[in-house]
Amino acid sequence: MVSAVCVYDAHGRLLTVRKRGTDKFMHPGGKPEAGESAAQAAARELAEEVGIVLPPEALQPLGRWLADAANEAATRIDATVFTAPGIWTAAPSAEIAEIRWLDLAGELPGDLAPLLTDHVLPLLAAARDAGA
Template sequence: MKARIVVSAVCVFDPEGRLLTVRKRGTGMFMHPGGKPEPGETAVQAAARELAEEVGIVIDPRELELMGVWIADAANEAATDIEATVFRAPGTWQAHPSAEIAEIRWLDLAELARSGAFPQDLAPLLTEHILPELDAAHGLRSGGPDI
């Protein structure tokens, strides 16, 4: 049986509708901002704290919208799954790398839909669950509404 890490993650969009991804120092994969809850912290509290620490986005946890809970292969740890509670930060944001974040990258979802391919350096949670969920909810592949 694989080890499992519990994390919170957040979908954040910029004014152009691009999805924020981050790469932590010493790793090669891009993923959502987020991380492990601290003792006594709820998933939504962890999500809000991690957003502030990692990319400078300060939001009241009550404003985050639950998207769902998914299990996926951990991006940077062999033989490990993550159980990710994923939220969406309403509105649009600007972000900058802080704490353990080495790099941020905004994904143009419409371009990804047109190309039909995902970059090879995206975490499995994104490629297997979140991007298909966003596609289904917002019609990205059919040229539907902006996110």
């Protein structure tokens, strides 16, 4: 089980992070600690990884998917994804090697996690097209 958060900047770009020792960009997020709900884990990880502090109840559920793990071969993850309302800036913590803001209208890089490419980005694109 993992929790992840979609975070946007003032230009509508989606925040992605690459954790130290990995090669894929993904949402900020991670595994819940004992007794944490998915939203509590997402809020904690968001603060720990990129310095964005939000109460868990402020996060808006986006969906839950089974996806291939980005950095663990032959592993599937059960991921609950939230959206952080508002516009944000982010600063990487020690566990984050790099942050990148992803322009959803542009060409997508090939180093994105499967949860993003297979589930979240198609959902966001469908919602954007429906609103156009």
